[in-house]
Amino acid sequence: MLIKQISVFIENKPGRLAAIIDALGKNDIDISALSLADTSEYGILRLIVNKPEKAAGVLKDIGVVVKITNVLAVAMDDTPGGLAKVLSVFVLNNINVDYMYAFVATVSKKALMVVKVSDTDSAVKALDNAGISTVEAKEIYRL
Numbered sequence: 001m002l003i004k005q006i007s008v009f010i011e012n013k014p015g016r017l018a019a020i021i022d023a024l025g026k027n028d029i030d031i032s033a034l035s036l037a038d039t040s041e042y043g044i045l046r047l048i049v050n051k052p053e054k055a056a057g058v059l060k061d062i063g064v065v066v067k068i069t070n071v072l073a074v075a076m077d078d079t080p081g082g083l084a085k086v087l088s089v090f091v092l093n094n095i096n097v098d099y100m101y102a103f104v105a106t107v108s109k110k111a112l113m114v115v116k117v118s119d120t121d122s123a124v125k126a127l128d129n130a131g132i133s134t135v136e137a138k139e140i141y142r143l
Contacts, residue, residue, distance in 0.1 A: 001072065001134045001137075002070040002071070002072065002120060002137065003070070003071050003072065003073050003114070003135075003137050003140050004052035004053075004069075004070065004137065005046055005069045005070070005114065005116075006046070006047045006049060006052055006055050006059070006066060006067075007045070007046050007067045007068075007069055008020060008044070008047065008059060008065070008066055009043075009065040009066075009067075010042065010045055010064065011042060011043075012038050012039070012040065012041055012042055012043050017036070017043075019062070020045065020059065023059065023062050024047075024049065024055055024059075027054065027055075027058045029049050029050060029051050029054060029055045029058065030049060030050040030051075031047055031048070032048045032049065032103065033047070033048040033102070033103045033112075033114055034046065035114075046101065046114075048103070048114060048140060050142065052141075053068070056068055069116065070120060071115060071120075072114070072115050072116075072117065072120060072124065072134050073103060073112050073113070073114055073134060073135040073140050074086055074114075074115055074127065074132065074133075074135075075110035075111070075112055075133045075134070075135055076110060076111055076113060077110065077111070078109065078110060078111040082111060083113065085130075086113070089127055089130045090117065092126070093122060093123070093126040095117050095122055095123050095126065096117065097115060097116070097117055098117060098118065099116050100113055100115040100116070101113070101114050102114075103140075112140075
């Protein structure tokens, strides 16, 4: 149920993002989801890729600071209120959302969302009790 996410710390300079994406592509690493947040000098690029450990190694080899973090991929109804239903489960179970971003694919007509929460085990249990599924890593990595 846990998905390995690559977090990359990059300088906010022209060409730096392109170099990272290019290195991944040249090493047959496919990106399924990404989020980029920046400040004036640095950014955090978060990626879901098909080969997270290999991606981390490739990026370290080109001098990039990389961290692997466990996140959830939540399958939610792709309708108005679908995200609100997921978030209400977190609220009812006192689980904080650290950050989240959308996924580029759907599974079984459900929209996917990547979410980093304060307590992953509690989140998985609460979502399961509410009938909301998380997606297995092997399914995500092949999308």
